Amino acid sequence: MRQRDPRKLLPENRPLPARVKIVHVPEQGYAADGSVTTLQEAEITVPREELDRLWTIANLENLARTYWAFLTRVSLGALKIRYGPDSREIVLFGFIVLLRFHEPDYEVGDGRGCVTWRIHNGLLVAPGGRNKGHLQICVIRREEDACDNEVPVTVTSEVGAFVPSLTFPGLRSLSGLGRWIYRQTQLRVHVIVTHAFLKSLGNLELEESQVGSLRIQPPAEEPVA
Numbered sequence: 001m002r003q004r005d006p007r008k009l010l011p012e013n014r015p016l017p018a019r020v021k022i023v024h025v026p027e028q029g030y031a032a033d034g035s036v037t038t039l040q041e042a043e044i045t046v047p048r049e050e051l052d053r054l055w056t057i058a059n060l061e062n063l064a065r066t067y068w069a070f071l072t073r074v075s076l077g078a079l080k081i082r083y084g085p086d087s088r089e090i091v092l093f094g095f096i097v098l099l100r101f102h103e104p105d106y107e108v109g110d111g112r113g114c115v116t117w118r119i120h121n122g123l124l125v126a127p128g129g130r131n132k133g134h135l136q137i138c139v140i141r142r143e144e145d146a147c148d149n150e151v152p153v154t155v156t157s158e159v160g161a162f163v164p165s166l167t168f169p170g171l172r173s174l175s176g177l178g179r180w181i182y183r184q185t186q187l188r189v190h191v192i193v194t195h196a197f198l199k200s201l202g203n204l205e206l207e208e209s210q211v212g213s214l215r216i217q218p219p220a221e222e223p224v225a
Contacts, residue, residue, distance in 0.1 A: 114139075
């Protein structure tokens with residue numbers, strides 16, 4: 001099967017059933033331990049009928065899978081997501097583990113859902129940042145701002161308390177340079193890719209989770225006497 005052109009994943013190249021607006025969020029800077037938190041946000045205006053269809057617990061897990069699938073497609077297959085019993089890994093060229101996460105945690109509340117992957121380790125993580133920080137995607141249904149037959153949904157992607165290897169405080173003589181390099185390379189690419197992912201959600205199409213831990217299972221059949 002021919003790979004999809006990643007440019008076609010962007011909403012500028014085809015009409016979308018939902019409107020997406022990227023919301024500017026000020027940078028939060030670095031903490032004393034060298035960690036950084038970044039947040040990207042989008043407001044997606046969705047037809048109510050479509051939102052009612054999509055607003056299920058299982059689709060929170062499918063949204064997580066959609067994010068991983070987007071990374072693979074937009075990188076033209078250079079990045080792969082490797083699933084373990086209790087981990088998720090972003091792997092470059094099939095063998096370089098850039099980031100390793102613990103298994104995801106799901107949180108569902110009134111009009112809100114979040115999936116959080118706690119960072120374990122990886123090439124991009126400083127030694128002092130192992131088992132610290134997280135990647136989190138949240139969706140918030142804003143019924144109070146609904147009008148006519150459309151409902152706005154806020155989608156956020158946050159990398160929190162992440163200590164990148166280029167800014168590890170132990171390398172004091174290089175910390176300033178490392179932070180500059182991180183901002184110009186890793187952080188810039190992350191923001192561009194995340195904004196592209198958020199824009200792609202306007203197609204209202206979600207990948208099906210490979211794990212399906214939140215999928216409602218059909219009731220077991222009664223044994224035949």
